[in-house]
Amino acid sequence: AQSVTQLDSHVSVSEGTPVLLRCNYSSSYSPSLFWYVQHPNKGLQLLLKYTSAATLVKGINGFEAEFKKSETSFHLTKPSAHMSDAAEYFCVVSENSSASKIIFGSGTRLSIRP
Amino acid sequence: DADVTQTPRNRITKTGKRIMLECSQTKGHDRMYWYRQDPGLGLRLIYYSFDVKDINKGEISDGYSVSRQAQAKFSLSLESAIPNQTALYFCATRPSGGAGGYTFGSGTRLTVV
Numbered sequence: 137a138q139s140v141t142q143l144d145s146h147v148s149v150s151e152g153t154p155v156l157l158r159c160n161y162s163s164s165y166s167p168s169l170f171w172y173v174q175h176p177n178k179g180l181q182l183l184l185k186y187t188s189a190a191t192l193v194k195g196i197n198g199f200e201a202e203f204k205k206s207e208t209s210f211h212l213t214k215p216s217a218h219m220s221d222a223a224e225y226f227c228v229v230s231e232n233s234s235a236s237k238i239i240f241g242s243g244t245r246l247s248i249r250p
Numbered sequence: 251d252a253d254v255t256q257t258p259r260n261r262i263t264k265t266g267k268r269i270m271l272e273c274s275q276t277k278g279h280d281r282m283y284w285y286r287q288d289p290g291l292g293l294r295l296i297y298y299s300f301d302v303k304d305i306n307k308g309e310i311s312d313g314y315s316v317s318r319q320a321q322a323k324f325s326l327s328l329e330s331a332i333p334n335q336t337a338l339y340f341c342a343t344r345p346s347g348g349a350g351g352y353t354f355g356s357g358t359r360l361t362v363v
Contacts, residue, residue, distance in 0.1 A: 170351060172354075179356035180342075180352075180355065181354075182352070182353075227293060238295075240293040240294075241292050243292050
Protein backbone atom coordinates (compact mmCIF):
# COMPACT_ATOMS: atom_id res chain seq x y z
CA ALA A 137 0.00 0.00 0.00
CA GLN A 138 1.13 3.50 -0.64
CA SER A 139 0.76 6.62 1.44
CA VAL A 140 2.17 10.10 1.62
CA THR A 141 2.60 12.39 4.61
CA GLN A 142 3.24 16.09 4.45
CA LEU A 143 4.74 16.89 7.78
CA ASP A 144 3.67 20.53 8.02
CA SER A 145 0.20 21.87 7.35
CA HIS A 146 1.50 25.45 7.30
CA VAL A 147 4.95 26.92 6.68
CA SER A 148 5.73 30.62 6.93
CA VAL A 149 9.02 32.11 5.73
CA SER A 150 10.33 35.58 5.01
CA GLU A 151 10.82 36.72 1.45
CA GLY A 152 14.34 35.92 0.28
CA THR A 153 14.88 33.07 2.75
CA PRO A 154 14.96 29.34 1.92
CA VAL A 155 11.84 27.23 1.65
CA LEU A 156 11.59 23.63 2.85
CA LEU A 157 8.36 21.66 2.50
CA ARG A 158 8.64 18.15 3.86
CA CYS A 159 7.14 14.98 2.41
CA ASN A 160 7.53 11.36 3.41
CA TYR A 161 6.06 8.46 1.49
CA SER A 162 5.59 4.74 1.66
CA SER A 163 5.19 2.50 -1.34
CA SER A 164 5.33 -1.20 -2.09
CA TYR A 165 6.69 -0.55 -5.54
CA SER A 166 9.17 1.83 -7.09
CA PRO A 167 7.24 5.05 -6.77
CA SER A 168 6.92 8.08 -8.92
CA LEU A 169 6.72 11.25 -6.87
CA PHE A 170 5.34 14.65 -7.74
CA TRP A 171 4.90 18.07 -6.27
CA TYR A 172 1.92 20.17 -7.33
CA VAL A 173 1.15 23.77 -6.48
CA GLN A 174 -2.26 25.36 -6.14
CA HIS A 175 -2.53 29.12 -6.03
CA PRO A 176 -5.67 30.64 -4.51
CA ASN A 177 -8.70 30.03 -6.68
CA LYS A 178 -6.59 28.28 -9.28
CA GLY A 179 -6.21 24.69 -10.43
CA LEU A 180 -3.32 22.39 -9.70
CA GLN A 181 -0.05 22.84 -11.54
CA LEU A 182 2.80 20.36 -11.76
CA LEU A 183 5.99 21.71 -10.19
CA LEU A 184 8.25 18.73 -10.70
CA LYS A 185 8.32 14.94 -10.83
CA TYR A 186 10.65 12.09 -9.96
CA THR A 187 10.39 8.94 -12.09
CA SER A 188 13.47 6.84 -11.20
CA ALA A 189 15.98 8.94 -13.07
CA ALA A 190 18.15 11.52 -11.31
CA THR A 191 17.40 11.75 -7.61
CA LEU A 192 17.67 15.55 -7.60
CA VAL A 193 14.82 16.93 -9.63
CA LYS A 194 14.57 20.51 -10.79
CA GLY A 195 11.18 22.03 -11.41
CA ILE A 196 9.63 25.30 -12.41
CA ASN A 197 10.01 28.61 -10.58
CA GLY A 198 13.32 27.62 -8.96
CA PHE A 199 11.96 24.70 -6.95
CA GLU A 200 13.73 21.40 -6.63
CA ALA A 201 13.27 18.17 -4.70
CA GLU A 202 15.54 15.30 -3.76
CA PHE A 203 14.42 11.70 -3.70
CA LYS A 204 16.02 9.91 -0.73
CA LYS A 205 15.09 6.27 -0.73
CA SER A 206 16.80 5.50 2.57
CA GLU A 207 14.74 8.19 4.29
CA THR A 208 11.60 7.65 2.14
CA SER A 209 11.50 11.40 1.68
CA PHE A 210 10.90 13.81 -1.19
CA HIS A 211 11.26 17.26 0.34
CA LEU A 212 10.66 20.36 -1.76
CA THR A 213 13.12 23.24 -1.51
CA LYS A 214 13.78 26.65 -2.95
CA PRO A 215 16.83 28.77 -2.09
CA SER A 216 15.02 32.09 -1.93
CA ALA A 217 11.30 32.58 -1.42
CA HIS A 218 9.33 35.05 -3.48
CA MET A 219 5.99 36.57 -2.60
CA SER A 220 4.44 34.81 -5.59
CA ASP A 221 5.32 31.44 -4.04
CA ALA A 222 2.51 31.82 -1.51
CA ALA A 223 0.21 28.88 -2.32
CA GLU A 224 -0.69 25.39 -1.23
CA TYR A 225 1.65 22.57 -2.17
CA PHE A 226 0.78 18.91 -2.56
CA CYS A 227 3.13 15.97 -2.50
CA VAL A 228 1.86 13.03 -4.55
CA VAL A 229 2.95 9.41 -4.83
CA SER A 230 2.13 7.07 -7.67
CA GLU A 231 3.10 3.45 -7.80
CA ASN A 232 4.67 2.28 -11.03
CA SER A 233 2.20 -0.57 -11.32
CA SER A 234 -0.68 -1.28 -13.62
CA ALA A 235 -3.17 0.18 -11.16
CA SER A 236 -1.39 3.50 -11.38
CA LYS A 237 -3.51 5.33 -8.89
CA ILE A 238 -2.08 8.26 -7.05
CA ILE A 239 -2.27 9.41 -3.48
CA PHE A 240 -2.19 13.06 -2.52
CA GLY A 241 -0.75 14.43 0.67
CA SER A 242 -2.95 16.67 2.77
CA GLY A 243 -1.17 19.78 1.53
CA THR A 244 1.14 22.42 3.01
CA ARG A 245 0.16 26.04 2.92
CA LEU A 246 3.16 28.28 2.29
CA SER A 247 2.98 31.87 3.48
CA ILE A 248 5.60 34.46 2.61
CA ARG A 249 6.28 37.37 4.96
CA PRO A 250 7.45 40.61 3.34
CA ASP B 251 -8.11 26.64 -24.74
CA ALA B 252 -7.26 24.82 -21.52
CA ASP B 253 -6.09 21.20 -21.75
CA VAL B 254 -8.71 20.14 -19.20
CA THR B 255 -11.95 22.11 -19.02
CA GLN B 256 -14.43 21.78 -16.19
CA THR B 257 -17.93 23.19 -16.16
CA PRO B 258 -19.44 24.81 -14.25
CA ARG B 259 -16.74 26.71 -12.32
CA ASN B 260 -19.08 27.34 -9.41
CA ARG B 261 -22.46 25.91 -8.47
CA ILE B 262 -24.79 26.25 -5.53
CA THR B 263 -27.46 23.60 -5.32
CA LYS B 264 -30.06 22.44 -2.83
CA THR B 265 -30.04 19.24 -0.85
CA GLY B 266 -31.64 16.41 -2.80
CA LYS B 267 -31.06 17.89 -6.23
CA ARG B 268 -29.26 16.04 -8.99
CA ILE B 269 -26.25 17.77 -10.41
CA MET B 270 -23.72 16.94 -13.09
CA LEU B 271 -20.17 18.24 -13.32
CA GLU B 272 -18.60 18.01 -16.73
CA CYS B 273 -15.02 17.56 -17.81
CA SER B 274 -13.43 17.52 -21.23
CA GLN B 275 -9.79 17.21 -22.22
CA THR B 276 -7.79 17.89 -25.36
CA LYS B 277 -4.66 15.97 -24.35
CA GLY B 278 -5.74 12.80 -26.12
CA HIS B 279 -5.10 10.75 -22.98
CA ASP B 280 -7.03 7.62 -22.12
CA ARG B 281 -7.03 8.02 -18.35
CA MET B 282 -9.34 10.43 -16.59
CA TYR B 283 -10.04 11.03 -12.91
CA TRP B 284 -12.39 12.85 -10.59
CA TYR B 285 -11.14 14.08 -7.22
CA ARG B 286 -12.61 16.16 -4.46
CA GLN B 287 -10.60 18.49 -2.31
CA ASP B 288 -11.48 19.25 1.28
CA PRO B 289 -9.35 21.43 3.58
CA GLY B 290 -6.74 19.40 5.42
CA LEU B 291 -7.55 16.22 3.51
CA GLY B 292 -5.76 16.82 0.25
CA LEU B 293 -7.39 15.32 -2.82
CA ARG B 294 -9.36 12.12 -2.62
CA LEU B 295 -10.21 9.95 -5.59
CA ILE B 296 -13.89 9.52 -6.43
CA TYR B 297 -13.80 7.62 -9.73
CA TYR B 298 -11.30 6.93 -12.45
CA SER B 299 -11.47 5.64 -16.00
CA PHE B 300 -8.71 4.00 -18.03
CA ASP B 301 -10.74 4.11 -21.23
CA VAL B 302 -14.32 4.50 -22.37
CA LYS B 303 -15.29 0.98 -21.24
CA ASP B 304 -13.20 0.87 -18.07
CA ILE B 305 -14.59 2.78 -15.10
CA ASN B 306 -13.53 2.17 -11.53
CA LYS B 307 -14.55 3.35 -8.09
CA GLY B 308 -12.10 5.33 -6.06
CA GLU B 309 -11.86 5.63 -2.30
CA ILE B 310 -14.96 7.79 -1.82
CA SER B 311 -17.39 6.82 -4.60
CA ASP B 312 -20.55 6.56 -2.46
CA GLY B 313 -23.12 9.15 -3.51
CA TYR B 314 -21.46 9.72 -6.88
CA SER B 315 -21.69 8.24 -10.36
CA VAL B 316 -19.77 8.89 -13.55
CA SER B 317 -20.16 8.59 -17.28
CA ARG B 318 -17.36 8.36 -19.85
CA GLN B 319 -19.17 9.55 -22.94
CA ALA B 320 -16.06 9.61 -25.11
CA GLN B 321 -12.31 9.50 -24.69
CA ALA B 322 -12.31 13.23 -24.12
CA LYS B 323 -15.32 13.51 -21.81
CA PHE B 324 -15.83 12.30 -18.26
CA SER B 325 -18.76 13.61 -16.23
CA LEU B 326 -19.46 13.28 -12.52
CA SER B 327 -23.01 13.16 -11.14
CA LEU B 328 -24.40 13.63 -7.68
CA GLU B 329 -27.75 11.86 -7.83
CA SER B 330 -29.09 13.45 -4.65
CA ALA B 331 -26.77 16.11 -3.34
CA ILE B 332 -26.12 16.42 0.39
CA PRO B 333 -24.32 19.19 2.31
CA ASN B 334 -21.21 17.12 3.06
CA GLN B 335 -20.60 16.95 -0.68
CA THR B 336 -19.75 20.62 -0.57
CA ALA B 337 -16.18 20.69 -1.85
CA LEU B 338 -13.87 21.64 -4.67
CA TYR B 339 -13.94 19.03 -7.41
CA PHE B 340 -11.09 18.41 -9.82
CA CYS B 341 -10.98 16.48 -13.04
CA ALA B 342 -7.61 15.23 -14.24
CA THR B 343 -6.11 13.27 -17.09
CA ARG B 344 -2.82 11.51 -17.64
CA PRO B 345 -1.25 9.35 -20.35
CA SER B 346 -1.49 5.56 -20.20
CA GLY B 347 1.48 3.57 -18.99
CA GLY B 348 4.64 5.08 -17.63
CA ALA B 349 4.48 7.64 -14.92
CA GLY B 350 3.53 10.82 -16.68
CA GLY B 351 2.28 13.74 -14.70
CA TYR B 352 -1.33 14.61 -14.39
CA THR B 353 -3.04 17.58 -16.00
CA PHE B 354 -5.77 19.06 -13.87
CA GLY B 355 -8.75 21.20 -14.64
CA SER B 356 -9.30 24.45 -12.77
CA GLY B 357 -11.85 22.89 -10.47
CA THR B 358 -15.57 23.19 -9.78
CA ARG B 359 -16.58 24.70 -6.48
CA LEU B 360 -19.82 23.02 -5.41
CA THR B 361 -21.90 24.18 -2.48
CA VAL B 362 -24.86 22.12 -1.32
CA VAL B 363 -27.26 24.04 0.92
